Amino acid sequence: MSINETPRSERLHIGLFGRRNAGKSSLINALTGQETALVSDIPGTTTDPVYKAMELHGFGPVVFIDTPGLDDEGKLGDMRVTRAMETLDKTDVAVYVFDGAPENEARHIDEIKTRRIPVIAVIGKCDLIPDPGRIADDIRALYGVEAIRVSAESGEGIDELKNAIIHSAPERFWELSVTGSLAKPGDTILLVMPQDREAPKGRLILPQAQTIRELLDKNCVVTACTPEGMDAALSALASPPRLIITDSQAFRTVFEKKPAESLLTSFSVLFAAYKGDIRALIRGAEALDHLSASSRVLIAEACAHAPAEEDIGRVRIPALLRKKAGDSLRVDFVRGRDFPEDLTGYDLIIHCGACMFTRRQMMGRISEAERQGVPICNYGIALACLNGILKYVALPDEG
Ligand SMILES: Nc1nc2c(ncn2[C@@H]2O[C@H](COP(=O)(O)OP(=O)(O)O)[C@@H](O)[C@H]2O)c(=O)[nH]1
Ligand SMILES: [Mg+2]
Structure with a gap:
C-alpha cells in the first residue's frame, strides 16, 4: 500500500442489505458510476460478501460491501445469510434495499438497529414498482423509517441516497488531514506567519497550531518565519522547501520570493478544504x-x-x-x-x-x-x- 492510499480501517464502510434481486449490486454501481458489482436477474448471484474500495464524490474514500440476499434458503442459503449479517461487524452505515414486498424484514432490521448502526431504507427499482408511495407507508408502519425511492435504471433518488449516506457517517469520518498530499513524511515545510497587532498575545492562532502539530505527526521538518524573515529562512535551508504555507495577507510577497520548485498555499485555503x-x-x-x-x-x-x-x-x-x-x-x-x-x-x-x-x-x-x-x-x-x-x-x- 502506498502512503497516499487510505487504509481500509479509515474508510467509511457502507453495507447494502436486502433480499435477493432487490437491486443491491445495481445500486452500488449507480452510486459509484462504475460497473464493479456483479448484477444479474438470477437470484443469489452475490454468494459471498464483496468489499469494494472507492471514492465517493463529495465525501472521500469508502468501502462498499455488497452482500448476498437475506431471504436465501436451504442449508447453503442460511450460511450465506449468516455471512451477510456478519459484515455488520464492519459496517458504519447500512443501506437496506426493499423491493415490492417490504414485510418479514424485522429480524434483520432489528439486528442492525440493536448494533446502533445508522440504517437508510430505500425502495429499489422505483421505475418498475407501480405504487412506491404505498410501499413507503408500509415501511414506515412496519419499521418506523422513511424510505428513499431510488432507481438504478433511471437514476432517480441516487443523489438523495448519496447525501443520506454521507450525512449518516459517524463523526470520526469527517476529520481529514489539513495538508493532505501536499506534505509527505520527511518533507521540509516553511510556514510564513505574520505576528502583527491582530495576532493574539503569547500564542499562535488555532489553524497555525493545528497545522504545525499535523506536520510534526507526519515527521515533516517544520521551519517557521515571519514575512520579513523569509529570505533568512530560505538561505538557512540546505534545499528549497517542498511546500510553503503562508498567511493569505502575505501571499503576494511570499509568491515573489519563493523558489520555483516550492509549492505555495495559504492557511485559509487549506482550512477551506479541511472544513468543506x-x-x-x-x-x-x-x-x-x-x-x-x-x-x-x-x-x-x-x-x-x-x-x-x-x-x-x-x-x-x-x-x-x-x-x-x-x-x-x-x-x-x-x-x-x-x-x-x-x-x-x-x-x-x-x-x-x-x-x-x-x-x-x-x-x-x-x-x-x-x-x-x-x-x-x-x-x-x-x-x-x-x-x-x-x-x-x-x-x-x-x-
Ligand atoms: N428496471 C430496473 N431493474 C433493476 C434496477 N435495479 C436492478 N435491476 C435489475 O434487477 C435484477 C437484480 O439486480 P441486482 O442488482 O443483481 O440485485 P441484488 O441481487 O440485490 O444484488 C437485475 O436484472 C437488474 O438489472 C432498477 O432500478 N430498475
Ligand atoms: Mg447482488
Whole structure:
C-alpha cells in the first residue's frame, strides 16, 4: 500500500442489505458510476460478501460491501445469510434495499438497529414498482423509517441516497488531514506567519497550531518565519522547501520570493478544504465574476460572536464586492443560527472559515446551497479570487 492510499480501517464502510434481486449490486454501481458489482436477474448471484474500495464524490474514500440476499434458503442459503449479517461487524452505515414486498424484514432490521448502526431504507427499482408511495407507508408502519425511492435504471433518488449516506457517517469520518498530499513524511515545510497587532498575545492562532502539530505527526521538518524573515529562512535551508504555507495577507510577497520548485498555499485555503468541499467552494467562487450592481450576496458567519473575522465579513469583503460590481450591490449579513432556510434570493453565499464548525456542519450548508442552486464559497477562497491569487495556490488534493 502506498502512503497516499487510505487504509481500509479509515474508510467509511457502507453495507447494502436486502433480499435477493432487490437491486443491491445495481445500486452500488449507480452510486459509484462504475460497473464493479456483479448484477444479474438470477437470484443469489452475490454468494459471498464483496468489499469494494472507492471514492465517493463529495465525501472521500469508502468501502462498499455488497452482500448476498437475506431471504436465501436451504442449508447453503442460511450460511450465506449468516455471512451477510456478519459484515455488520464492519459496517458504519447500512443501506437496506426493499423491493415490492417490504414485510418479514424485522429480524434483520432489528439486528442492525440493536448494533446502533445508522440504517437508510430505500425502495429499489422505483421505475418498475407501480405504487412506491404505498410501499413507503408500509415501511414506515412496519419499521418506523422513511424510505428513499431510488432507481438504478433511471437514476432517480441516487443523489438523495448519496447525501443520506454521507450525512449518516459517524463523526470520526469527517476529520481529514489539513495538508493532505501536499506534505509527505520527511518533507521540509516553511510556514510564513505574520505576528502583527491582530495576532493574539503569547500564542499562535488555532489553524497555525493545528497545522504545525499535523506536520510534526507526519515527521515533516517544520521551519517557521515571519514575512520579513523569509529570505533568512530560505538561505538557512540546505534545499528549497517542498511546500510553503503562508498567511493569505502575505501571499503576494511570499509568491515573489519563493523558489520555483516550492509549492505555495495559504492557511485559509487549506482550512477551506479541511472544513468543506474545496472544489465546490471554488466552483461557487466563479459567481464572483458574474455579480452586478443588482446582485444580492449573503455573508454568513458560523459563530454568534467572532470579532476576529467580523471585520473581514462586514467591511473588507463587502467593500471589494462593491468595488467590483457597483455600489448598489446588496449584502445581507447573518451569523450563528440565523442562516436562512430559503437561500434562493441570493446570487452568492460567502461563508466564514467555519473554524468553530465541524466539517459535517459546513458540508451540510454547502450541500443545502447546492441543492437550492445557489453558489457558495468562503472568506478564504473569495479573498484569494478577488485578489487574483487563487491560480497560484496549491490545493491539498494536489501535490
Ligand atoms: N428496471 C430496473 N431493474 C433493476 C434496477 N435495479 C436492478 N435491476 C435489475 O434487477 C435484477 C437484480 O439486480 P441486482 O442488482 O443483481 O440485485 P441484488 O441481487 O440485490 O444484488 C437485475 O436484472 C437488474 O438489472 C432498477 O432500478 N430498475
Ligand atoms: Mg447482488
